[in-house]
Amino acid sequence: MNQSTLTDLITSSIRNDQKAFRKIVEGYQSMIYSLAFRMLSNEEEAKDTVQETFIKVWMNLQAYNSEKKFSTWIYAIATNLCLDKLKSKKHNFQENAIDNTVLNLISSENIEQSFINSELGNIIRKLTSELTPKQKIVFTLRYLEEIEIDEISQITGMTPNKIKSNLFLARQTIRRKLESL
């Protein structure tokens, strides 16, 4: 989606044009799903996060500053939602995750892709299980989504130095985890 089309769609959406907003959803939902899945390692929670993100986008579209990248703004909304979920779900995560994975496999039409997603979720979960929510956020954004530190700083509101120190600690923890496998 090029910038002028996106600007038109945003302007129309601000004027309550739901068709225009649908195009924005269609254009960005895979990107947000990928981010949320990598952070939460769970398909259902990732889909819920996508829905919550776009509802927030719809409600706050007039507050979007067009001088900034739209993807950065939308990433920031999704990241904050993921961070809230990571902070709140620590105690019952494992059990729910397994339940949801089984349910997804039963109900999924594309079982192959569901298996791939499930395996990918398991690997990411195992690697990042000992990271703090903030370390997990910056680790996912930098190493899995391959976003530059300056943009991560805009997304998370953290300083570049804070991001680097979180990344260093995350790498150390994951390396230790790999050695123990």
Add this chain to the structure above:
Amino acid sequence: MENKEEKLDTLLHKLSKTAPELTDAEMLTEKIMQKIKVKDIPRKPAVLIWIRAVSGTAAVLLLGLFLFQQVEPGTIASTTKQPGHPEIRINIDSVCLKNINSQATSMMALYMCHLQQNSIKNKLYKTIDQQLKN
């Protein structure tokens, strides 16, 4: 050590290239659009935001004007002589206090005088004044 770092980098690279795929994208889009339509989520119109900002500023200015009018010009004075610790006293009813010095005045008379001196037309004053006259 380098070998371990390389292994980690390889693993992270592979994970970054294996993006999770959204299996039922259309259904998810539909759900989002339904939530927006069904709930009819209220959006703050841009005009309301401006009205809120302007009325907020006006309220602060009016409050400032009100406080300014309550203080008689020239009645703010420094009373303590200690350098670095000025104490400001606001004397609202200086005329009334002068009357106390010149003649024996009751508290009620002082209060009436205060109401008379007040710049705002006070209905309470009129009522009390009428009651006293009657």
